[in-house]
Amino acid sequence: MINYFLGIDIGTSSVKAVVVDEEGTVVASAQRQYDILKPQLKYAEQDVEALWESTKLAIKEALAQKDGIAERIRAIGLSGQMHGLVLLDQRLKPVRNAIIWADQRSKKEIEQIYKIIPQEEYAKFTLNALSTGFLISSLMWVKQHETENFKRTFKVVLPKDYIRYRLCGEIGTDKSDASGTVIFDVAQRDWAWELIDKLGLAHDMFPVSRESYEVAGAVTSECERELGLKKGTPVVFGGGDTIMQLVGNGIIGPGILSSNIGTASQVSCALDQPLYDDKYRTNTFCHAREGLWTIMGACLSGGGTLKWLKDSVLMMKDYDEMMELAQNVPPGSEGLLFLPYLSGQRTPHNDPDAKGIFLGLTLKHSREHLIRSVVEGVVFALKDSLEVFERLGIKFERVIASGGGARGRLFLQIQADVFGKEIYRSMHDEQACIGAAITAAVGVGFYPCFEEACKYMVHLHPEVIVPNKENHEIYQERFEAYRKMYLCNRDLF
Numbered sequence: 001m002i003n004y005f006l007g008i009d010i011g012t013s014s015v016k017a018v019v020v021d022e023e024g025t026v027v028a029s030a031q032r033q034y035d036i037l038k039p040q041l042k043y044a045e046q047d048v049e050a051l052w053e054s055t056k057l058a059i060k061e062a063l064a065q066k067d068g069i070a071e072r073i074r075a076i077g078l079s080g081q082m083h084g085l086v087l088l089d090q091r092l093k094p095v096r097n098a099i100i101w102a103d104q105r106s107k108k109e110i111e112q113i114y115k116i117i118p119q120e121e122y123a124k125f126t127l128n129a130l131s132t133g134f135l136i137s138s139l140m141w142v143k144q145h146e147t148e149n150f151k152r153t154f155k156v157v158l159p160k161d162y163i164r165y166r167l168c169g170e171i172g173t174d175k176s177d178a179s180g181t182v183i184f185d186v187a188q189r190d191w192a193w194e195l196i197d198k199l200g201l202a203h204d205m206f207p208v209s210r211e212s213y214e215v216a217g218a219v220t221s222e223c224e225r226e227l228g229l230k231k232g233t234p235v236v237f238g239g240g241d242t243i244m245q246l247v248g249n250g251i252i253g254p255g256i257l258s259s260n261i262g263t264a265s266q267v268s269c270a271l272d273q274p275l276y277d278d279k280y281r282t283n284t285f286c287h288a289r290e291g292l293w294t295i296m297g298a299c300l301s302g303g304g305t306l307k308w309l310k311d312s313v314l315m316m317k318d319y320d321e322m323m324e325l326a327q328n329v330p331p332g333s334e335g336l337l338f339l340p341y342l343s344g345q346r347t348p349h350n351d352p353d354a355k356g357i358f359l360g361l362t363l364k365h366s367r368e369h370l371i372r373s374v375v376e377g378v379v380f381a382l383k384d385s386l387e388v389f390e391r392l393g394i395k396f397e398r399v400i401a402s403g404g405g406a407r408g409r410l411f412l413q414i415q416a417d418v419f420g421k422e423i424y425r426s427m428h429d430e431q432a433c434i435g436a437a438i439t440a441a442v443g444v445g446f447y448p449c450f451e452e453a454c455k456y457m458v459h460l461h462p463e464v465i466v467p468n469k470e471n472h473e474i475y476q477e478r479f480e481a482y483r484k485m486y487l488c489n490r491d492l493f
Contacts, residue, residue, distance in 0.1 A: 003446060004072040006229075007436030008059070009241060010051060010080040010160040012036065012100065012263045017058040018433035019069055022446065024457030026428060028069060030061035037097060042104035042352075044133070044343075045097040048086055048162050055163050056227055063228045070230050075444040076167065076219070077212075077436035078238030079245070080160020082180040085138040088155045088162070092171060095149050098159055099138040101264070102300060102343050104352040106137035113140060117198050125185045125192040129280035132344070132352045133300075135181035140199070155207055160238060167235050168217030172208045174237035176294075179285040184209075186293070187274045189286055212239040212288040213443040213450075236443035239288055241432045242268055242296055247288050248435030249400045249426055250458035252450040257389075257396040259382060259415055259423075260431075262403040264343075265302030267382045267389070268294050269396055281348030281388045288439055289450060295394065297385020300343040303404040305356070305374050308342060314367055323410045326372035331417065331471040332478045333369045335360045338377030339485050347385050349486060353493045359485055375411060376475075379418045380482045386419065400424045400460070402431045409465075417471035418479070427459040434458070 002021050009016045013036070019028040032054035037045040063069050087095035099105075110130045114122065123129060130137055135156065143150045157165070158177045165171050178184045178191070183199075183206075185192045191206050210216070216237045224231040238244065246258055246268060257269045274293045276284040283296045310316045341354035358373070399421045401412055407429065416423045428434055438453045447453035 001072065003074045004069060005437035005440045006073050006076045007433035007440070008055065008076065008078050008163070009244070009430065009432040009436065010055065010078065010163050011241065012081045012102070015051065015055045015058050016430050016433050017055070017062040018430050018437065019062055019073065020434060020437045020457065022441070022456065024428070024434065024459055028062040028065035029430065030058040030065075032058045036100070036102065044100050044102035044104070046100055046159070048094050048098050048159060051159060052163060052166050059227050059229065070228050073230065073233055074446060075234040075236060075440035077236045077438070077440035077443070078160045078164050079241045079432040079436040080158060080163070080177065080238070082158065082177055082240040082242060083134045084159045085135045085142070086157045086159055086162050087142065087149065087153045088157065088171070089152045090154045092155070092165065094162070095152050096146070099133075099141075100159070101133040103133045103138060104344050106132045106141040107352050109140040109144060110137050113137070113199065117195060122195060123280060125195055126182045127186045127274060127276040127284040128182050129350055130182055131346050131350055136183040153205065156205055157207055161207070164216060164235060164238065167219060167223055169220050170217035172210060172216055172237060174212045174239050175209050175286040176212055176239035176243040176288060178209045180240055180283070186284055186286060189290070210237050211290060212237055212243065213439050215443055234440070234444050236440045238436050238439060240285065242266055243285065243288055243294060244435035244439065245402055245432040246270060246294060246435065247438050247450065247454070248431030248433070248458065249402060250454040251400065252288070252292070252454055255395070255397050257386075257399045259399050259401045259419075260403045261302045261378060261401075261411065263302060263304045264298060264300050265378055265382055265403075266296050266298045267386050268296040269389070269394060270294055275392060275394070277388055277392060280350070282385060283347060295389065297347045297382065297388065299340065299378070299381040299385075300346050301340040301356075301381070302378055305340045305342055305378060309370060309374050314370070319408075322371045323408050325368040326375060326410055329368045329372040331474045333373040333376060334364065335362070336365050336369045336373040337478065337482055337485060338373040339482070340374065340377040340381050341486070348388050351490070351493070354486065354490075355493050357485060357489060375414055376418070376478070377482070379414050380479055383418050383479060384483065398422060398424055400426070402426065412465045413468075416465045416467040418475045420467050420472045422467065423465040425461050427461050
């Protein structure tokens with residue numbers, strides 16, 4: 001009998017449930033959308049019970065697509081949006097909405113943390129600078145502004161950890177997601193207890209942390225009744241979505257770069273040591289197993305900028321139509337540049353006050369130019385971090401594109417032309433779900449290691465997108481103007 005593995009990705013805008021077999025073939029998949037709540041300017045929250053209800057619907061829909069799926073599922077893995085804060089009370093019920101990664105409210109709390117612990121001392125443990133939207137920044141905001149909610153808090157976890165708890169009844173987190181809280185000793189792969197003490201926080205508030213592939217628990221009888229999953233099916237800890245996406249693309253060692261464009265966007269790669277930028281223009285987190293880390297450059301805007309342009313500016317209904325229009329515009333958008341910082345910016349500038357800009361507008365520009373310049377701006381933001389990687393001596397042989405940026409020819413070609421590198425992509429769209437399923441397969445010993453699992457379960461598309469030399473030269477010149485656009489407007493923000 002062929003074995004199946006279920007990967008669940010708790011994203012920012014939707015949850016996806018994908019069932020794959022032992023060779024990585026997708027057997028069933030389902031997706032459910034949900035919203036970001038914005039009760040005030042700079043706030044970004046989600047109702048974690050709504051996330052759970054959406055997860056249940058996605059799982060049930062996937063299981064219903066083929067007879068006997070649940071009986072064949074050997075293990076379940078999870079991927080999730082990183083950094084967000086979920087507060088749980090003594091009964092392990094949510095105290096309030098989750099404060100997610102896109103939230104910008106905790107700038108003053110970061111300043112207060114650095115008054116207690118100087119930034120240089122703090123970063124010795126975390127290898128990262130604090131940003132708004134990170135769990136510890138948001139937790140200190142709750143402590144300062146919602147005293148009663150803070151007093152009621154028994155445990156703090158990340159969004160996917162709550163979903164895993166509802167599946168298996170066990171509270172915990174994994175080291176990849178925990179390192180994104182920035183209250184974690186990334187090199188030692190444990191909570192930064194010294195920092196926790198200095199901030200006056202209780203040790204018990206922070207859950208057990210384990211490696212991504214370790215088994216957290218098993219599907220409960222309640223989930224068997226509600227969802228149709230088989231009781232006792234192992235559930236592994238899983239990981240942050242960036243890390244699971246790396247696994248889903250087979251990036252479990254140095255030498256390959258991931259370029260991921262989802263709601264936000266990131267470039268990242270695997271490292272065999274916890275390398276970090278001493279100016280903290282990157283993020284360094286734990287990878288999916290011992291002895292492996294990842295370095296990441298993150299822009300808080302990615303495909304979300306195209307959604308904003310489609311829904312709020314151009315009032316268009318179809319992304320494919322947008323891309324067809326943009327194809328008619330030459331590289332460089334005839335002088336139009338876009339700074340994609342619609343939700344602030346994380347790396348390399350770490351500026352929650354950063355804003356978006358269209359620069360160079362003239363009467364000759366049309367909606368086609370707006371669309372192409374937005375795509376180019378998103379890729380320029382990734383190149384901004386990629387140049388920091390290269391200054392750190394990080395070398396890579398190939399780039400694997402994923403997310404929405406891997407689904408359209410224009411996005412792929414612009415990445416190849418801006419980076420000056422050949423672009424590869426997976427045969428499957430949902431790499432984070434595939435990575436979670438691979439992690440589950442390793443966790444229950446079906447495959448002895450990630451390398452062996454990826455050999456069988458990861459499949460790259462045979463087509464390789466080759467950079468155009470002339471376009472690359474145009475983008476090199478435009479990128480220099482792009483970089484100056486933020487620096488010249490920083491004070492105005």
